[in-house]
Amino acid sequence: MSRDLSELTIAERRDAILERMASAAKWADRDPAAISFVAVSKQQPNEHVQAALNSGHRVFGENRVQEALARWDKTFASYRADMELRLIGPLQTNKALDAVKLFDVIETLDRMKLARALVKASDKTGTMPELFVQVNIGGEDQKSGVQPNALPAFLKELKSEYDITPVGLMCIPPMGEAASPHFWHLAKLADDHGITQLSMGMSGDYETAIKMGATHVRIGSAFLGARA
Numbered sequence: 001m002s003r004d005l006s007e008l009t010i011a012e013r014r015d016a017i018l019e020r021m022a023s024a025a026k027w028a029d030r031d032p033a034a035i036s037f038v039a040v041s042k043q044q045p046n047e048h049v050q051a052a053l054n055s056g057h058r059v060f061g062e063n064r065v066q067e068a069l070a071r072w073d074k075t076f077a078s079y080r081a082d083m084e085l086r087l088i089g090p091l092q093t094n095k096a097l098d099a100v101k102l103f104d105v106i107e108t109l110d111r112m113k114l115a116r117a118l119v120k121a122s123d124k125t126g127t128m129p130e131l132f133v134q135v136n137i138g139g140e141d142q143k144s145g146v147q148p149n150a151l152p153a154f155l156k157e158l159k160s161e162y163d164i165t166p167v168g169l170m171c172i173p174p175m176g177e178a179a180s181p182h183f184w185h186l187a188k189l190a191d192d193h194g195i196t197q198l199s200m201g202m203s204g205d206y207e208t209a210i211k212m213g214a215t216h217v218r219i220g221s222a223f224l225g226a227r228a
């Protein structure tokens with residue numbers, strides 16, 4: 001078995017993860033350069049985020065707008081121009097303007113009311129982040145995301161109402177279940193709709209996700225350490 005990544009420094013872990021990503025890509029006959037390693041910095045101490053930045057990492061994901069503002073609009077604002085910031089957590093409509101200003105990509109579009117709020121915000125700023133639709137791939141009651149069978153109608157309505165064409169789909173498979181059938185399902189849904197980007201896979205299953213077509217893997221604890 002491979003080494004326990006927790007014994008390594010953040011820079012070493014980054015190299016190890018990139019290596020594993022490349023092996024998984026090779027297994028699937030895919031170009032490793034086409035797969036993005038999104039470092040999930042939520043709830044991490046600044047020293048860990050600084051170490052990641054020092055190691056050269058420039059793609060980060062956050063799940064809360066307020067926390068992301070404190071980190072990337074204040075503490076690490078000097079890096080902001082030169083990096084990619086992605087929202088991977090649920091977005092409330094009253095935070096849409098902050099989110100449109102801060103994020104390059106919003107991965108969690110999941111309802112028309114939010115689409116309307118994002119369009120309104122984007123009318124103010126003159127910019128619009130790239131959008132992914134979050135799919136509730138396991139059909140879980142408590143989880144956000146569009147139900148898989150509601151996705152075709154949702155995509156159609158986004159286009160007709162707001163001329164929005166999402167670039168990707170994102171999912172978080174149910175805990176305690178094998179992830180691969182869900183990854184396969186998300187990849188199939190994307191393919192059915194001509195959508196080319198897939199955000200799926202986290203610390204425990206990013207290699208599997210890459211083998212099943214992920215273009216973006218969201219890795220927190222395996223890179224930056226266990227969250228407090």
Ligand SMILES: *Cc1c(COP(=O)(O)O)cnc(C)c1O
Pocket residue numbers: 040042063088089172202203204218219220221222
């Ligand atoms: C926290 C989080 C991650 C990262 O989880 P790890 O298991 O620490 O890699 C990925 N995606 C989302 C949506 C998250 O909220």
